[in-house]
Amino acid sequence: MLVPAPDVPLPTAAAIERAKRELDRRLGPSKVAVAADTCALYALDESDVAGRMPDVVVLAESTADVAIALEVADACDVPITPRAAGTGRTGGAVPVAGGIVLATHKLTRVKDIDRRDLLAVVEPGVVTGELQALCEKEGLFYPPDPNSLDSCMLGGNIAENAGGPRAFKYGVTSAYVLGLEACLVGGRVLRTGKRTVKGVTGYDVTSLLVGSEGTLAVFTEATLRLLRAPQEVATVLALFDDVHACAKGVSAVIDAGLVPRCLELLDAATLDAVRAQGVAVDARAHAMLLVEIDGDAEAIHPALERLGNALAECAGVVDIVVAQDEAQRSRLWAARKVLSRATRKLAKHKLSEDVVVPRSRVPELLLRTDRIGDETGVRHLAYGHAGDGNLHVNFLWDDDSERAAVDRAIELLMRATIDLGGTLSGEHGIGVTKQQFLPLEQSAELIDLQRDLKRVFDPKELLNPGKIFPNRSHRAC
Numbered sequence: 001m002l003v004p005a006p007d008v009p010l011p012t013a014a015a016i017e018r019a020k021r022e023l024d025r026r027l028g029p030s031k032v033a034v035a036a037d038t039c040a041l042y043a044l045d046e047s048d049v050a051g052r053m054p055d056v057v058v059l060a061e062s063t064a065d066v067a068i069a070l071e072v073a074d075a076c077d078v079p080i081t082p083r084a085a086g087t088g089r090t091g092g093a094v095p096v097a098g099g100i101v102l103a104t105h106k107l108t109r110v111k112d113i114d115r116r117d118l119l120a121v122v123e124p125g126v127v128t129g130e131l132q133a134l135c136e137k138e139g140l141f142y143p144p145d146p147n148s149l150d151s152c153m154l155g156g157n158i159a160e161n162a163g164g165p166r167a168f169k170y171g172v173t174s175a176y177v178l179g180l181e182a183c184l185v186g187g188r189v190l191r192t193g194k195r196t197v198k199g200v201t202g203y204d205v206t207s208l209l210v211g212s213e214g215t216l217a218v219f220t221e222a223t224l225r226l227l228r229a230p231q232e233v234a235t236v237l238a239l240f241d242d243v244h245a246c247a248k249g250v251s252a253v254i255d256a257g258l259v260p261r262c263l264e265l266l267d268a269a270t271l272d273a274v275r276a277q278g279v280a281v282d283a284r285a286h287a288m289l290l291v292e293i294d295g296d297a298e299a300i301h302p303a304l305e306r307l308g309n310a311l312a313e314c315a316g317v318v319d320i321v322v323a324q325d326e327a328q329r330s331r332l333w334a335a336r337k338v339l340s341r342a343t344r345k346l347a348k349h350k351l352s353e354d355v356v357v358p359r360s361r362v363p364e365l366l367l368r369t370d371r372i373g374d375e376t377g378v379r380h381l382a383y384g385h386a387g388d389g390n391l392h393v394n395f396l397w398d399d400d401s402e403r404a405a406v407d408r409a410i411e412l413l414m415r416a417t418i419d420l421g422g423t424l425s426g427e428h429g430i431g432v433t434k435q436q437f438l439p440l441e442q443s444a445e446l447i448d449l450q451r452d453l454k455r456v457f458d459p460k461e462l463l464n465p466g467k468i469f470p471n472r473s474h475r476a477c
């Protein structure tokens with residue numbers, strides 16, 4: 001059952017026809033698709049948001065193509081929705097007003113990997129995992145690692161300010177974007193930011209654009225900061241008899257003075273989903289912490305020992321496993337990486353939220369989630385980046401008649417998150433699915449200021465309309 005598209009102004013038939021003609025004339029038919037079956041491929045993303053079928057899809061191959069599409073959209077008054085791989089979870093790439101979809105997945109060049117200045121210059125259609133592999137060959141490291149890294153693209157990562165398990169130590173995408181080439185509605189091309197590590201000239205427009213969910217500009221190039229690859233990485237798995245003990249284990253690791261690069265928690269229902277994938281997990285385990293540390297060879301062994309001691313002292317630990325080699329490490333991670341898909345198999349429908357609370361309040365968030373499950377009768381599970389306080393609470397249901405209870409469960413989760421001092425989204429963005437909850441976290445003044453900013457970039461509200469901000473008729477729920 002799809003989430004209905006928000007109410008947004010639709011283009012007129014005459015405007016669409018004009019835009020199609022103009023795009024065809026300026027870009028040529030190989031870059032402009034109007035066939036229904038092609039357009040249908042660009043109507044959805046990995047959320048459950050119902051889009052409107054786009055009227056035309058631009059398959060851009062260069063900055064000039066992107067700029068032309070944005071110029072035509074403006075001249076013809078037709079909404080335009082940018083899209084890279086379409087792996088988003090909140091409807092960010094879904095064209096809720098139809099019109100033009102501007103696809104950037106064909107801009108796939110890695111233009112530079114600079115070992116001396118530690119940076120890469122990339123186009124938006126580069127798959128995140130491919131950049132990481134190229135960096136690795138050079139002894140370099142691009143840390144952001146959304147779990148969809150084998151298919152998601154850097155353009156989308158930047159638009160959503162994607163995170164991933166390694167954010168605990170290394171931060172999210174914004175920590176790595178030094179500069180952007182960005183095209184605005186109307187066709188202006190801007191370069192923001194710098195190629196240097198430091199730089200405070202003018203407003204930090206780069207930071208404003210990162211995470212703007214495709215509502216302010218379309219990226220055609222990004223300059224990304226790289227690190228030297230850590231010499232060693234060690235992965236440890238701690239199994240617990242109970243999720244609450246496991247959540248306390250997160251603090252135990254941090255209190256031991258360790259800065260793991262990942263601190264991931266899986267609850268009992270999630271572990272069952274992992275078992276259902278054929279991965280053997282000790283039957284005594286009802287929760288799991290996946291911890292990874294990295295660093296220089298001489299630092300890693302003492303850190304590993306401290307980690308082992310801290311975990312061994314935790315109440316409720318049933319086993320601690322240290323990966324012995326690279327093959328075992330990737331087996332441990334393989335189970336984590338497929339979670340989103342594995343949990344999808346537990347029910348006909350699933351929604352994965354990405355709320356964040358202050359790390360010390362993760363145990364409370366888990367308790368509140370259980371209470372929400374009891375109150376609404378909705379099946380749920382939780383896993384995710386517990387070190388960041390960022391949990392993927394998943395709600396599962398089989399029958400459409402349960403949808404109202406699921407909506408109630410989501411609302412209660414959002415309220416509980418804000419109550420605990422948290423934030424609605426740690427990595428998936430607001431998009432369509434969470435816009436009605438934005439007023440729970442942000443004041444009307446702050447939302448209005450952001451709407452004003454949007455109008456500076458896009459006065460006619462043509463670029464990715466219907467995203468982030470609640471419909472004006474929507475009051476705080």
Ligand code: MLT
Pocket residue numbers: 089147148164339340352353354384392427
């Ligand atoms: C993850 O951490 O696996 C991804 O953010 C996707 C999700 O599970 O919601």
Ligand code: ZN
Pocket residue numbers: 147164165384385392427
């Ligand atoms: Zn995640």
